[in-house]
Amino acid sequence: MNERSNRWEQQLRERIENQTLVVGVVGLGYVGLPLAVEYARKGIRTIGYDVSTEKIAALQHGTNYIRDLDDRVIAECVANGVLEVTNDAARLGECDVIFVCVPTPFTANKDPDISFILSATRTIAAHKRAGQLYVLKSTTFPGTTRNYMQPLLEQQQFRCGEEYFLAFSPERVDPGNKVWHTGNTPIVVGGITPRCTDLACAVTALAIETVIPVSSPEVAEMEKLLENIFRSVNIALVNELAQLCDRIGINVWEVVEAAATKPFGFMPFYPGPGIGGHCILIDPYYLSWMARRYDFTTNFIELAAEVNESMPYYVRDMIVREIARQPVELRRARVLLLGMAFKRDVDDLRHSPALKVAELLLGEGVGTVDYYDPYIPTVTLFDDTPTATVLHSKPRLTEALLRRYHVVCVTTDHSCVDYRMVARASRVVVDTRNALRTVRRRSNIVLLGDGH
Numbered sequence: 404m405n406e407r408s409n410r411w412e413q414q415l416r417e418r419i420e421n422q423t424l425v426v427g428v429v430g431l432g433y434v435g436l437p438l439a440v441e442y443a444r445k446g447i448r449t450i451g452y453d454v455s456t457e458k459i460a461a462l463q464h465g466t467n468y469i470r471d472l473d474d475r476v477i478a479e480c481v482a483n484g485v486l487e488v489t490n491d492a493a494r495l496g497e498c499d500v501i502f503v504c505v506p507t508p509f510t511a512n513k514d515p516d517i518s519f520i521l522s523a524t525r526t527i528a529a530h531k532r533a534g535q536l537y538v539l540k541s542t543t544f545p546g547t548t549r550n551y552m553q554p555l556l557e558q559q560q561f562r563c564g565e566e567y568f569l570a571f572s573p574e575r576v577d578p579g580n581k582v583w584h585t586g587n588t589p590i591v592v593g594g595i596t597p598r599c600t601d602l603a604c605a606v607t608a609l610a611i612e613t614v615i616p617v618s619s620p621e622v623a624e625m626e627k628l629l630e631n632i633f634r635s636v637n638i639a640l641v642n643e644l645a646q647l648c649d650r651i652g653i654n655v656w657e658v659v660e661a662a663a664t665k666p667f668g669f670m671p672f673y674p675g676p677g678i679g680g681h682c683i684l685i686d687p688y689y690l691s692w693m694a695r696r697y698d699f700t701t702n703f704i705e706l707a708a709e710v711n712e713s714m715p716y717y718v719r720d721m722i723v724r725e726i727a728r729q730p731v732e733l734r735r736a737r738v739l740l741l742g743m744a745f746k747r748d749v750d751d752l753r754h755s756p757a758l759k760v761a762e763l764l765l766g767e768g769v770g771t772v773d774y775y776d777p778y779i780p781t782v783t784l785f786d787d788t789p790t791a792t793v794l795h796s797k798p799r800l801t802e803a804l805l806r807r808y809h810v811v812c813v814t815t816d817h818s819c820v821d822y823r824m825v826a827r828a829s830r831v832v833v834d835t836r837n838a839l840r841t842v843r844r845r846s847n848i849v850l851l852g853d854g855h
C-alpha cells in the first residue's frame with residue numbers, strides 16, 4: 404500500500420463513516436431509481452444521472468414512473484435537494500461513489516449487448532477524479548467489469564485499487580414484491596482488489612441491510628447469472644410438466660402445491676404463457692454466449708429457453724382450439740387477453756409473453772385480438788416491422804365487455820381483476836395462470852396444465 408493510495412482510501416472511508424459522501428447513480432430505471440432513493444432517504448446526498456431527458460424532467464417535477472416507489476418520498480427527496488437528478492454528466496465528477504445501473508439487453512441474434520455499460524463507463528471516465536469508487540450493478544457476463552470497464556478507466560497514475568476503486572455488485576430488486584425491496588434484499592459485492600471490495604461493501608451497507616463480499620467481480624457476475632438461470636430452468640421444468648399433465652389429465656397446479664408441502668429440498672415454480680422481463684429471459688443468453696467462446700455448450704440454458712419460448716405457441720394453440728369448438732370462423736373470432744405486463748401487478752411490458760401470444764393469434768388469422776391491462780395503456784405488436792399495430796387497453800373490464808369475446812385468456816394474473824366476474828360472464832376462459840382457482844363452476848374454464 405503506498406502513501407497516495409492510502410490517502411484516497413482513507414478519504415473515502417471517512418466520508419462513508421460520517422456519511423458526507425456524495426452518491427452517484429447512472430441510469431434511473433427500475434434498478435437505479437430505487438437505489439438512488441434508498442441513499443437519499445438516509446439523508447445521503449445523491450446525484451442521479453440519466454441520458455433520458457423525459458425521465459429527468461418527470462423526476463424534477465416530482466413525477467415518479469416506478470410503481471413500487473412512493474411518489475411522496477421521491478418528491479420530498481427532490482424538493483429538499485438531497486436527491487438531485489440531471490442530464491448533465493459533468494455532475495458525476497462531484498460523486499465519491501458511482502453506481503452504474505444501465506440496461507443490458509440482447510441483440511436480435513440474442514448475443515449480449517453491453518454497449519450501454521461501455522457508453523456509461525466512457526461518460527464516467529470523461530469526468531473521473533481520483534478517490535472515486537465505481538460499482539457496476541447491471542447484469543452481465545463474467546469478466547465485464549475487469550476486461551471491459553476497467554480498461555476504459557485505467558491510466559498511468561489512475562490505477563484500480565490505488566487512485567480509484569472498482570467492483571461489481573448485482574441487483575436483485577423484484578418489482579411488485581411487497582416483502583423484499585431494495586433496502587432489505589441481501590446484496591453480493593466483488594471488487595477488483597480486496598480494497599475495492601471493502602469500500603464497495605461499506606458504501607452498500609449504508610443503504611442495504613445485508614452485504615455479502617465475494618472474492619472477485621467474476622464470482623459476483625456469475626452468481627447473478629446463476630440466480631436467473633436457476634429460475635429459467637425451473638420454470639421450464641414446470642412448463643414441460645404442465646404440457647405432460649395436459650395430456651395425462653392431471654392438474655399440475657395441484658401437483659406443485661402438493662410437492663411444496665415438503666419442508667426442505669423443494670421450491671415451487673409455476674407454469675405460464677412463457678417468460679418475459681429484462682432478466683430471466685435475457686440473462687441466460689449472456690452465459691451461453693460466453694460459454695461458446697470456451698467451446699462449451701450450456702445444455703440446461705438452451706433447453707430451458709426452448710421450452711419457455713415455446714409456451715406462447717402452446718397458449719395460441721389452446722385458444723385456437725377453443726375457437727374451433729364454437730360456431731365461428733377464425734377470421735371472425737374475437738379474443739380478449741387479460742394482462743399484458745410480463746408479470747402480476749407490474750407495469751413492465753418488456754419481452755412480455757402476452758405480446759407474443761397476441762402476435763401469434765393475429766398471425767394465425769384470428770379476427771380480433773383486444774386486451775385489458777390497467778397498468779399498460781397501449782402496446783405495439785410487430786414492433787419495428789412494416790405491419791406494426793398499436794392496441795389500446797379496454798378502459799374497463801365489465802360483464803358486457805367479456806360477453807363480446809369468443810375466448811378470454813388470462814395471460815397475466817393482476818390481482819385487481821375480479822376473476823369471478825370473468826368466469827361468470829365469459830363464454831370460455833383460457834387460464835394460463837390459475838387465476839380462477841377459487842371459481843367452483845368450471846365448465847367454461849380451460850386451465851393450462853390440467854388436461855382441460
Ligand SMILES: NC(=O)c1ccc[n+]([C@@H]2O[C@H](COP(=O)([O-])OP(=O)(O)OC[C@H]3O[C@@H](n4cnc5c(N)ncnc54)[C@H](O)[C@@H]3O)[C@@H](O)[C@H]2O)c1
Nearest residue numbers: 430431432433434453454455504505506507523541542574
Ligand atoms: N428490472 C429489474 O427488475 C432488474 C433486476 C435485477 C437486475 N436488473 C439489471 O439491472 C440493469 C438495469 O435494468 P433496469 O430494469 O433498471 O433498466 P431500465 O431500462 O429500467 O433503466 C435503465 C436506465 O438507464 C438509462 N441509460 C441508458 N444508457 C445510459 C447511459 N449511458 N448513461 C446514463 N443513463 C443511461 C436509461 O435511460 C434508463 O433510464 C440491467 O442490467 C438489468 O438486467 C434489472
